Amino acid sequence: MDGIVFNIQRFSIHDGPGIRTTVFLKGCNLSCFWCHNPESRSLKPEIQFFPEKCILCGKCVEVCPNGAQQIIDGKRYFDRSLCDQCGKCVETCYAKALTLAGEDKTFAEIMDEIRRDELYYKNSGGGVTFSGGEPLLQSEFLKELLIGCKQAGYHTAVDTAGNVRWQNFLTVLPYTDLFLFDVKVLAEEKHRKVTGTGNVQIHQNLIQLGASGAKIHVRIPVIPGVNDEMGEIQAIAQFLQPIQGIELVELLPFHHLGSGKYRSLGLEYPTQGYKTPPAEQMEGFVNCLKEFGLNATRSA
């Protein structure tokens, strides 16, 4: 079996305990407007073009069978409507101005990469995290990888937005040591407006996951104009308070790290001008969660 992967990140320290390898599976069924991994959304491979790295060597123009890559009057043009993602230009671009987001990878290829850092996992209490996109959209492939990791003795985590059938959770549950579960906003209509989908199923899954005995770290991205108000955080805290299995609630402040990725995909950056919530405000939200008896923290 193989699956579509858009990145494998070694030495990750933000996706669960210790030093980890994070495997990013491509494809997501939410469309959060602040998403910092826009290359994760589509289930298909996509060409990313980073013009600042281009040295105008013209190799991509030579190899493109569809005339999608051009240099006219010393300027580079990429017509995506002509591109069929064959990847030939990526192979020839030594400057790495062209990259392919999303590749079919086999179980063996991914496990080979994961094994490279097993000493770090053991020495740091780390392991392997499967993220996305939404990794549970590829739940059978994910199950195979999780079993491979467990057989090798690695701690496993699955980072999910939870918008899948409960059956997808059941497929991976026996092989997952920790779930990183995103909660964004509590009100159904608002959730639909900012992510493109409702949250009834997401909330049911979180409750059921807790009741199943799973260990859960909830992650809340704090987004200006979406949930950066005390009332929003209080509502989430009230919802989370009775749910079993939640060991930690982590607040993640909005940031601009994804802006270059939007441009590389030919997309408009939707959160231009948004500000990162200040540390004092984040601290206030952490304290609010603690008042509800939750073990809360925030990332920088």
Ligand code: SF4
């Ligand atoms: S191959 Fe890469 S560096 Fe050369 S012109 Fe094309 S994009 Fe630019």
Ligand code: SF4
């Ligand atoms: S991926 Fe293929 S079709 Fe698309 S621009 Fe590159 S060479 Fe041309």
